[in-house]
Amino acid sequence: MKNNVKPKVTLIGAGPGDPDLITVKGVKALKNADVVLYDALINRELLEYAPTAKLIFVGKIKEYHRYSQDEINELIVKSAFEYGNVVRLKGGDPFIFGRGSEEIDYIESFGIETEVVSGISSSMAVPASQGISLTKRGVSESFWVITGTTSERKISADVFLAAQSTATVVILMGMSKLSEIVSIFKKFNKNEMPIAIIQNGTTKNEKLGLGTISTIEEVVAEKKLSSPAIIVIGEVVKESAKLRSFYEELNVENSKIQINS
8 A cells, every 4th residue: 555545535526528517526535535436427637636636437438348346346446445535426416416425335344434425416407507406486396317228228117207397397318218208208298398408417518409399309309409408398498597588489489380280
């Protein structure tokens, strides 16, 4: 072990993509790191806070996993015993679909000290960057945050429940299941429900697709939207000051169609 330093692992949420959205506590921990194991979705600018640390990429990209989760767990523990102060840097918040708790459980089973530094979750920050308030008085009293794809590569059954509620629905990792999501909402007569898809939210490469449940698949094809993206479904989407004009124009167009027909 490096200089006989007591091994410690700090699990940090890097935030949704904008490097300025990491917490001050997260930055301080990075500056003290001997090793940083980082994921694919973190902003690489954050690694500049750890100029002397050993940097290890352990990210999972679609159809390419350099390390399995078990291998990542083992590498974290090995690094802690070998170097001392390890930072595990994960996108968003590590405890929201980030498998952070699994990593902590494994690390602590070796008697290694751990600390968790929460990150700003993309489920809230990305909609907020477009002025979408997930709750709004008189419009939405609650919100769901759901994974679009389960560990079995199936759509989450919670989407069926969420589609029946009046809550705002935020779906992460759902682009590959978009057609299924649309079908479920149509089943519950939500064809005209506003929906926003935000790709690479809070970054310079951010792309936005707006529509309704009945039109969003065409929008995605037209704008070539893909993962990583956040799907936001609910009346709050059209309440955004940034997006309101789009839906006002959409309502005018729909009214003209009804009159002409």
